[in-house]
Amino acid sequence: MGTIDGLPPLREVIEAHDLVAKKQLGQNFLLDLNLTAKIARCAGDLTGYDVLEVGPGPGGLTRGLLAEGARHVVAVEKDARALPALAEIAAAYPGRLTVLHGDALELDLTAHLKPPVKVVANLPYNVGTELLIRWLSPPAWPPFWQSLTLMFQKEVAERIVAKPRTDHYGRLALLAQWRAEARIVMSLPPEAFTPAPKVHSAVVHLTRLEEPRYPADGRVLARITAMAFNQRRKMLRSSLKGLAPDVEDRLLAVGIPPTARAEEIGLEAFCALARNIAG
Ligand code: SAM
Numbered sequence: 001m002g003t004i005d006g007l008p009p010l011r012e013v014i015e016a017h018d019l020v021a022k023k024q025l026g027q028n029f030l031l032d033l034n035l036t037a038k039i040a041r042c043a044g045d046l047t048g049y050d051v052l053e054v055g056p057g058p059g060g061l062t063r064g065l066l067a068e069g070a071r072h073v074v075a076v077e078k079d080a081r082a083l084p085a086l087a088e089i090a091a092a093y094p095g096r097l098t099v100l101h102g103d104a105l106e107l108d109l110t111a112h113l114k115p116p117v118k119v120v121a122n123l124p125y126n127v128g129t130e131l132l133i134r135w136l137s138p139p140a141w142p143p144f145w146q147s148l149t150l151m152f153q154k155e156v157a158e159r160i161v162a163k164p165r166t167d168h169y170g171r172l173a174l175l176a177q178w179r180a181e182a183r184i185v186m187s188l189p190p191e192a193f194t195p196a197p198k199v200h201s202a203v204v205h206l207t208r209l210e211e212p213r214y215p216a217d218g219r220v221l222a223r224i225t226a227m228a229f230n231q232r233r234k235m236l237r238s239s240l241k242g243l244a245p246d247v248e249d250r251l252l253a254v255g256i257p258p259t260a261r262a263e264e265i266g267l268e269a270f271c272a273l274a275r276n277i278a279g
């Protein structure tokens with residue numbers, strides 16, 4: 001059966017290159033090119049953008065990104081077994097795909113990208129969360145990317161977009177929403193992947209804000225939220241005791257009841273507390 005880009009169907013690619021999924025690399029592949037094109041479209045218009053893709057594997061999403069018109073895709077893959085399949089895609093889209101072999105957590109990815117940049121990836125859970133935190137906490141803001149469109153376990157996606165007074169609310173929600181607009185744009189059942197994982201997945205789309213939503217020193221905010229959520233069931237006057245000797249007064253000064261718990265406090269109030277502590 002023919003495909004939109006003239007390349008073989010992904011099942012054939014996997015068979016031809018013996019790409020048996022490896023659990024330790026978090027390999028759950030997307031083999032439906034209609035679905036990968038749909039995920040690529042979640043990132044919005046790609047024409048005129050360089051796209052960073054982490055973990056292309058056999059290249060289903062890569063093909064979606066190229067077919068949707070990305071100016072240039074830079075794809076970083078740790079598994080050398082996937083490189084021949086990716087080379088075939090590069091040959092079908094001359095000059096538009098650069099494949100880097102290595103660990104996305106170790107390579108300097110920005111060196112290969114020209115602005116404006118969008119990031120799109122279907123990554124293993126642990127690597128995805130770590131990269132998201134890095135991308136949201138660069139030394140300088142605004143960061144190298146305009147938007148991040150990332151597949152996560154559904155539970156992690158819910159932690160990113162969570163609002164106060166909900167089960168999933170915590171440090172990840174605060175970090176993401178302080179510097180970006182974050183939305184779940186697609187949900188996928190386990191059967192969408194080969195092999196099927198145990199859990200549901202979701203695509204989160206984050207658009208960067210030019211300035212953080214409320215002023216605060218990122219390091220102070222990170223420290224406060226780490227302390228507050230490490231003991232999320234405790235009252236803030238107790239979980240934040242180590243922050244300052246007069247922490248109760250400081251909480252009151254920014255309108256936070258000292259008896260409140262971390263999960264009840266919104267981003268704006270945490271930022272006000274961070275300014276009070278830093279000031
Ligand atoms: N994007 C492909 C798809 O949607 O079918 C593959 C997704 S699979 C969930 C994750 C991919 O990330 C695998 O190809 C795996 O080898 C790769 N990977 C895992 N850890 C990585 C890392 N640290 N750096 C780069 N790639 C990694």
